[in-house]
Amino acid sequence: xxxxATKKSRSGASSMWVTVGAAVVLALALIIAQNWWxxxxxxxxxxxxxxxxxxxxxxxxxxxxxxxxHVEEYFDFQCPHCQTASDLVxxxxxxxxxxxxxxAFTYRFYPILGPESVLAAQAAYCAMEMGAFWxxxxxxxxxxxxxxxxxxxxxxxxxYARQIGLDGDAFAQCLDSTRxxxxxxxxxxxxxxxxxxxxxxxxxxxxxxxLMTWEDLFRVIDQELQAAGx
Amino acid sequence: MSSIKSFKPQAAEHTAGRxxxxxxxxxxxxxxxxxGAGLSGYLWQAKVGERELTCxxxxxxxxxxxxxxxxxxxxxxxLLGMLMYLTLAVVGTLxxxxxxxxxxxxxxxxxxxxxxxxxxxxxxxxxxxxxFCIWCLTSWVLITYIAWRWxxxxxxxxx
Numbered sequence: 001x002x003x004x005a006t007k008k009s010r011s012g013a014s015s016m017w018v019t020v021g022a023a024v025v026l027a028l029a030l031i032i033a034q035n036w037w038x039x040x041x042x043x044x045x046x047x048x049x050x051x052x053x054x055x056x057x058x059x060x061x062x063x064x065x066x067x068x069x070h071v072e073e074y075f076d077f078q079c080p081h082c083q084t085a086s087d088l089v090x091x092x093x094x095x096x097x098x099x100x101x102x103x104a105f106t107y108r109f110y111p112i113l114g115p116e117s118v119l120a121a122q123a124a125y126c127a128m129e130m131g132a133f134w135x136x137x138x139x140x141x142x143x144x145x146x147x148x149x150x151x152x153x154x155x156x157x158x159x160y161a162r163q164i165g166l167d168g169d170a171f172a173q174c175l176d177s178t179r180x181x182x183x184x185x186x187x188x189x190x191x192x193x194x195x196x197x198x199x200x201x202x203x204x205x206x207x208x209x210x211l212m213t214w215e216d217l218f219r220v221i222d223q224e225l226q227a228a229g230x
Numbered sequence: 231m232s233s234i235k236s237f238k239p240q241a242a243e244h245t246a247g248r249x250x251x252x253x254x255x256x257x258x259x260x261x262x263x264x265x266g267a268g269l270s271g272y273l274w275q276a277k278v279g280e281r282e283l284t285c286x287x288x289x290x291x292x293x294x295x296x297x298x299x300x301x302x303x304x305x306x307x308x309l310l311g312m313l314m315y316l317t318l319a320v321v322g323t324l325x326x327x328x329x330x331x332x333x334x335x336x337x338x339x340x341x342x343x344x345x346x347x348x349x350x351x352x353x354x355x356x357x358x359x360x361x362f363c364i365w366c367l368t369s370w371v372l373i374t375y376i377a378w379r380w381x382x383x384x385x386x387x388x389x
Contacts, residue, residue: 013388016381019335023342030302030310030347037303147279150292155361159298 042163049164052134055098059128062094063104068228069221071103072203074110074191077120077140077152082200086141089214093221102225107137109184110191110199116145116152119175121184123157126174127166135164253326255383256334259376260322263315266372270311273365277306291363299354307351311369314344318376334387338380345370345377 055062071093075082090105097103109124111117120140127136139160145151154175161171174180191201194208202209204220211217276283277295285291294300300307321337324330348370355362 015331015335016338016384016388019339019384020342023339023346026339026343027346027350030343031350034299034302037301038298041298145296149276149279149283150290150294150296153290153293153296153361155290155293155359156297159359163298 048138049132049135052138055094055134057134059106060108060124060133061104061106062134063098064101065104067098067102067104069097069103069224070106070205071217071221072106072108074108074194074196074199074201074203076109076111076113076117076199077124077137078111078113078117078146078148079199080144080146083141083144085200085214086138089217092218097221103221108191109187110196110201111184111188112199114148116148116150118184119154119157120145120152121187122180123152123161123171123175125180125183126171127161127164129174130161130166130171132161132164132166136161136166139164253329255379256322256325256329256337258322259379260319260326262372262376263318263322266369266376267312267315267319269365269369269372270308270315273308273369274306274312277308286364288362289364289367290361291365293361294355294359294363294366297359297361299351299359311344311348311373314340314373318344331387334380334384338377338384341373341377341380344373348373 052062056064058065073082073085073090075085093103093105098105107124109121111121124133124137124140127133140152140157143151143160150156154172157175158168158172162168202211202217204217205224209217209220272281273283273291273295275281277300283291283295295308302310317340318337321333321340325333325337348366351366352370355366
């Protein structure tokens with residue numbers, strides 16, 4: 001009887017260790033999968049950085065300063081249409097127009113959708129100060145943050161900055177500074193003075209463009225280029 | 231003599247009571263797991279924007295629930311947590327009605343893996359994200375207790 005009990009106890013203990021081992025492997029697999037995925041996402045944004053490096057940039061403007069057509073967009077990082085415009089309009093604009101040196105494009109901050117919109121704009125300003133506005137805005141738009149739900153909280157914005165290789169401490173200092181807040185406030189005030197009712201709002205050579213479809217913007221740009229003989 | 235006579239039935243009652251307690255543990259853990267599923271479900275709903283996340287006066291659960299560590303390969307951690315708790319609730323209920331060593335081991339493996347992963351996430355909150363989420367910490371304590379209680383019951387059965 002005693003032998004039987006000892007045998008039962010030993011087999012129970014060994015099956016317990018197998019279970020503990022399986023649990024450790026499962027937890028490690030989750031940790032490895034999470035880190036692999038995050039590294040992969042970060043690597044994609046690094047590729048984006050090399051993509052942006054081919055264009056001349058100055059602050060939030062991309063493209064040559066003497067381009068015959070200048071497109072501006074007043075935007076908010078939390079606005080779904082601005083996120084769509086980033087994918088469907090801005091990338092096409094860069095590949096087909098800015099890359100040829102005919103068009104310059106400038107983002108203007110108009111954070112109207114809550115505190116995280118303001119913070120995201122200030123963070124983008126800090127990225128601009130550190131020479132990384134374009135890869136940073138690309139990453140923020142990719143997050144598709146909406147409704148002030150933490151995507152653009154202070155800590156996450158600093159974490160995104162680190163993700164594209166910026167110094168997190170310097171970035172945090174900038175984010176807390178009054179200069180970031182003042183820069184964004186000035187652009188906001190400018191949009192209010194222009195009487196803008198929403199985002200995104202596009203201007204081509206200083207004239208506001210009312211869009212029914214995204215294609216309308218390219219039509220206006222083409223007309224401006226034709227008028228300039230390009 | 232009278233004390234010896236009265237001792238035996240009391241001891242038998244005590245042992246029977248303890249055995250009944252031991253037999254009921256899967257049901258208790260299934261109940262706790264349902265609570266955990268509700269908590270994780272709430273965090274998941276907030277993550278996908280279906281609900282507003284209330285953090286309370288302490289911590290910053292918005293930052294944590296939106297950080298890059300709130301997903302595993304695009305799947306929200308809160309959803310994984312909810313599935314884990316629901317699995318544990320089902321396994322606990324099954325164990326109560328039909329005890330099985332294999333099922334008990336499988337349930338313990340899931341609970342322990344959940345507790346370890348949750349410990350890792352809590353470490354990230356403290357040292358990487360720089361913010362704490364009260365709901366995530368509650369879930370960490372809950373799954374750690376479930377794993378500990380499950381492991382203790384298994385060890386007793388094995389002994």
